[in-house]
Amino acid sequence: MNPSTALATVLVDELVASGLTDAVLAPGSRNAPLALALHAADAAGRLRLHVRIDERTAGFLALGLARGSGRPVVVVTTSGTAVANLHPAVLEAAHGGVPLIVLSADRPPWLRDVGANQTVDQRGLFGPALRWFHEFPVSQRRSGQQAHWRSMIGRAWAAASGAAAVPGPVHLNLPLAEPLLPDADPDWPEPLVGRGGPWTTAVATAAADGPAVPAPEPGERVLFLADLTHPWTALVADAGHLVVTEAGGAAGRAVLGTGMHLLAAPAFLDRARPDRVIVLGRPTLFRSVQALLADPRVTVDVVAHPAGYADPAGHVRAVAPGLPDLTEQPDQQWAARWRDADAAAGKAVSDVLDGLELTSSTRLARELVGLLADRATLVLGSSQPPRDVALATRARGGVRVVANRGVAGIDGTVSTAIGVALAAGAGPTVALLGDLTFLHDLTGLVVGPDEPRPDLTIVVSNNDGGAIFGTLESGRPDHADAFERVFGTPHAVDLGAAVTALGHRHTQVRTRDELARALDNPGGIRVVEVRTTRTDLPQTLSRLSEAVRAAV
Structure with a gap:
């Protein structure tokens, strides 16, 4: 077996052992070893392979799979501009906290800087958008290499999953030397499949709910403000708290469906301004939201990982990944004012839209x-x-x-x-x-x-x-x-x-x-x-x- 085939076989095997269920492939020549290893894993029912002819499309398909499942998804490209076409998806994964693993084939180092075809420096291509980067050494026909190969997959999986920080994109660059297609000799100095690393368990048990922002005080005028997609929005609203959200009424029956309208009604906000806003995620759609979060009369706390929250106004007091204790309810007279306004605003909106x-x-x-x-x-x-x-x-x-x-x-x-x-x-x-x-x-x-x-x-x-x-x-x-x-x-x-x-x-x-x-x-x-x-x-x-x- 040639070294490039061996490397690709081990990497796909370790990705599956780590928990990979879906991989997206944009075919090419230099990434042929990876393409064949993924095809074999798909045929064996070990993962589900998706093939796309456009690398930008492949990147966003992988992003959607990762968003939908909450698990890392691998996108595999050949070398050169193929890798550069993933940059928009990598940026979205970085800022959106999506676990994405880029596996890019590359020319071996001796073909760099000599004018070789389809050869660019892929090592710094995504800049600071990455959670982690590693370039594998060129594989050789000898034993003892796969411990390093598998270890790097484990590190990549952990970094993409957010075990130590916010989930996001990871880039693994693979310089692959010819021959790139399998030869007639299946032998290799050591077994290439069957070793799962210990990293999956560590990632799965990484604390997602860690420290929490301070709990509401009895009778405090607290308004929760959620971004478009935050999974805890309905939970907080169902617990009796006031929640306005960028998703409007689509976020749940108990949210204030006209919340974005109310934040843009100055006279109402002057009468019902919260003492404190607890932000769920990263709301960015409306200028009225940013104005409220910049208001010096309002205390702002954020439920998010400290490495990945938004604070353009520099006004946030506390950031933590866990929800606060929701036992204490807000000032009931004040909360009733918001709910009454929401009902009136909802009728006004319906009258216009009807x-x-x-x-x-x-x-x-x-x-x-x-x-x-x-x-x-x-x-x-x-x-x-x-x-x-x-x-x-x-x-x-x-x-x-x-x-x-x-x-x-x-x-x-x-x-x-x-x-x-x-x-x-x-x-x-x-x-x-x-x-x-x-x-x-x-x-x-x-x-x-x-x-x-x-x-x-x-x-x-x-x-x-x-x-x-x-x-x-x-x-x-x-x-x-x-x-x-x-x-x-x-x-x-x-x-x-x-x-x-x-x-x-x-x-x-x-x-x-x-x-x-x-x-x-x-x-x-x-x-x-x-x-x-x-x-x-x-x-x-x-x-x-x-x-x-x-x-x-």
């Missing part, structure tokens, strides 16, 4: 979340969809929200959604994306005939461009001459033709009833297109804001 058609992306978000089945997973793209969900949805339970909010890019969202769906449990997976986000990762729909296929519905709010820019400073009248071309960015793409060409089902819906029927049509990947408008979005958001302020 007068709109499904051509409004905000109305679409409300109807979609309301129609989701129990135990559904909702994957949200960036830009306007998560904001629409936060501002429009009625409080309900049974929905898990997933999104790439680490660096909040539109990259790879289709691939992320496919990964989440492949890793999901019994409930359905539905993604809500804007048209630009969808088109940005259209290659994510290229799924080979032998690859695992998810049950995934992708709902595309198609307004032929970037609606969110009309709500920002770029949408002011003084930029009108340039707006449509450089911000609105119309594309005029026939989404149905593109989806059909890539081998998937497409349907266009215009009403709530049609949307309901489309969601109740499972099987494979299907794209549900809703033609929405973008020119009226600023007016819709302004009407919602005015209605809430008048109501509270």
Whole structure:
């Protein structure tokens, strides 16, 4: 057996022993030993292999699988620009705390700096985004090497899983010398399979709930503020505490579904300002949230790992990974003021949205979340969809929200959604994306005939461009001459033709009833297109804001 084949065999064996269930492969020449080792493991039922022709798509598919399962997922590439195409996914994993292991093939060191084909310095490619990096030595035909190989897999697994810090991306670089394909000789100086390291247990038992932030004082005016996807949101709300969340009503029946509206109502906030805000995760969507967290009259504590929390204002008092004791309830008169305001604001929002058609992306978000089945997973793209969900949805339970909010890019969202769906449990997976986000990762729909296929519905709010820019400073009248071309960015793409060409089902819906029927049509990947408008979005958001302020 040649050394490159031996190295790849041991690495895949140790990854499986550590707990790997899914691996994503972007094929190439230099990574052939890894490709064959993964194929053999898949054929033996030891892991599930996913093959993609586009490395950026492969990276975000792995990210989605890791987000959906909570376990590290490996993405394997060949050398050169193939590795660089993983950078957006690596950045999202770094900022979003997602356990991702990059396994990149490389030329051996003697081919660097001499102009060899497809050879770049891959050792510092991802910079400070990594939790850990290691480059393996070039393997040789001798015994005694696999202890090091397996040990490095164990270290990588622990670092990606967050055993000592926040989960995130790890990069293992493998210089592979030719020959790269197996030869006729199966012999190696020592056995290559069957040794599982002790690291899996150590990772699994790493304390996730460690020290906690200070518990609420009796009668203290404490408001919990949760990010879009925090898993403890409903738990805190069900315990009787006030919770406002970037996921709006999609986060649970007991949350304040109009919380983002209330934070943007100055007169109400002046009357009902909290003494203290306990932040769950990393909320970044709304400026009103950042204003509250920067308010010197409010004490701010954060439930997060001290190595991975957000504090742009430099105002956070305490950070800890564990929830505080939830026994003490907030000031009841003050809490009733918030709940009464939430009820009034909810009616005001409904009154506005009831007068709109499904051509409004905000109305679409409300109807979609309301129609989701129990135990559904909702994957949200960036830009306007998560904001629409936060501002429009009625409080309900049974929905898990997933999104790439680490660096909040539109990259790879289709691939992320496919990964989440492949890793999901019994409930359905539905993604809500804007048209630009969808088109940005259209290659994510290229799924080979032998690859695992998810049950995934992708709902595309198609307004032929970037609606969110009309709500920002770029949408002011003084930029009108340039707006449509450089911000609105119309594309005029026939989404149905593109989806059909890539081998998937497409349907266009215009009403709530049609949307309901489309969601109740499972099987494979299907794209549900809703033609929405973008020119009226600023007016819709302004009407919602005015209605809430008048109501509270």
